Amino acid sequence: MNLGSPDSASVPGVSKYLREFLMDGRVIDVPYLIRFGIVNFSIIPKRAHLSAEAYHSIWTKEGSPLIAISRALQEIVRSNLSCPVELAMRYQNPSVEEAVIKLKARGVTEITLLPLFPHYAMSSYETAVEKVRNVIQRECPRTVLKVIPPFYDHPSYIAALVDSAQPYLDEGYDHLLLSFHGLPERHLRKSDPTGCHCLKVANCCEAPSPAHQTCYRAQCFKTAREFARGGAISPDRYSISFQSRLGRDPWMQPYTDSELVRLAKSGVRKLAVMCPAFVADCLETLEEIGMRGREIFLQAGGGEMRVIPCLNTQPGWISAVIDLVTPYLGESAAPQVLLQNVA
Numbered sequence: 001m002n003l004g005s006p007d008s009a010s011v012p013g014v015s016k017y018l019r020e021f022l023m024d025g026r027v028i029d030v031p032y033l034i035r036f037g038i039v040n041f042s043i044i045p046k047r048a049h050l051s052a053e054a055y056h057s058i059w060t061k062e063g064s065p066l067i068a069i070s071r072a073l074q075e076i077v078r079s080n081l082s083c084p085v086e087l088a089m090r091y092q093n094p095s096v097e098e099a100v101i102k103l104k105a106r107g108v109t110e111i112t113l114l115p116l117f118p119h120y121a122m123s124s125y126e127t128a129v130e131k132v133r134n135v136i137q138r139e140c141p142r143t144v145l146k147v148i149p150p151f152y153d154h155p156s157y158i159a160a161l162v163d164s165a166q167p168y169l170d171e172g173y174d175h176l177l178l179s180f181h182g183l184p185e186r187h188l189r190k191s192d193p194t195g196c197h198c199l200k201v202a203n204c205c206e207a208p209s210p211a212h213q214t215c216y217r218a219q220c221f222k223t224a225r226e227f228a229r230g231g232a233i234s235p236d237r238y239s240i241s242f243q244s245r246l247g248r249d250p251w252m253q254p255y256t257d258s259e260l261v262r263l264a265k266s267g268v269r270k271l272a273v274m275c276p277a278f279v280a281d282c283l284e285t286l287e288e289i290g291m292r293g294r295e296i297f298l299q300a301g302g303g304e305m306r307v308i309p310c311l312n313t314q315p316g317w318i319s320a321v322i323d324l325v326t327p328y329l330g331e332s333a334a335p336q337v338l339l340q341n342v343a
Helices: 011-022 034-057 066-079 096-105 121-140 155-169 187-191 208-215 216-230 258-264 284-298 316-327
Strands: 002-004 090-091 111-113 142-149 175-181 236-244 270-274 304-307
Touching: 002 066, 011 034, 011 090, 011 304, 034 208, 066 236, 066 258, 066 316, 090 121, 090 208, 096 121, 111 121, 155 216, 155 270, 155 316, 175 216, 175 284, 187 216, 187 284, 208 216, 208 316, 216 236, 236 258, 236 284, 258 270, 258 284
Parallel strands: 002 090, 111 142, 175 236, 175 270, 270 304
Antiparallel strands: none
């Protein structure tokens, strides 16, 4: 299960997607009437046209890259498992309802959910899990749901990141920027079960705490450290930033657009950018980073900027998905012949 994408790159199609996405109380976490006003009278009138242009710039003959890549992933994983494998998006299509109903029709009584979000966030992982729980409760309440936890430091995921980046890094680079999706700081505080750690303790992401189990920021930093260790990248050759901020409230920093300017002005001529929070290329990687981000870097005086593709359907990522799901499946559903059709 991934986040989703508009059914079309038209203004109406994008508006429908934005409305469903932004009206989620775990995304814009304010009272319903306030959220309704913000989304329908401020964000959509101002952003729908621009967002439609952005989606149009990456649209393919197969439609949304995120959906096309996710469907390809589904088929490869399905060919490696002896159980039904369905794809769902939190917003739009293919819907959670459609996936659950298909599984129910096949007599499935136990569902294993793999949210394709490496890190925990209320606006991605949490809302995806709750959506599936609600649909199962409504459509097939006796079905057992198993949920795979965030895999931000899982060895197979880290290995897949290293394998995917290595060919690009081998071509030479001055600096590597790891750009993660951003979150409002209030989301970090809300997800802190202790209520007294996140953004309240000095070096909170390094200080041990139960809060890290649901702390997006700490998990991003852990991914970066493990990736750098696996790829033998020294700390002075990479940095971390956060993209895609929306609204006026403070978000996690440093912001990616500001970091691109800083790196260019500091003399970085050959920049590599990677987005580990996204497992499939989408608007945020292809357009926000690959197009607008590159323009920001070049206009600030940078030289060359290379964007490392997401994991998509790379063999290492297929192996990681199989590794993630296998412990949750019964013996009859475990891989029979591992890693077919991954080229």
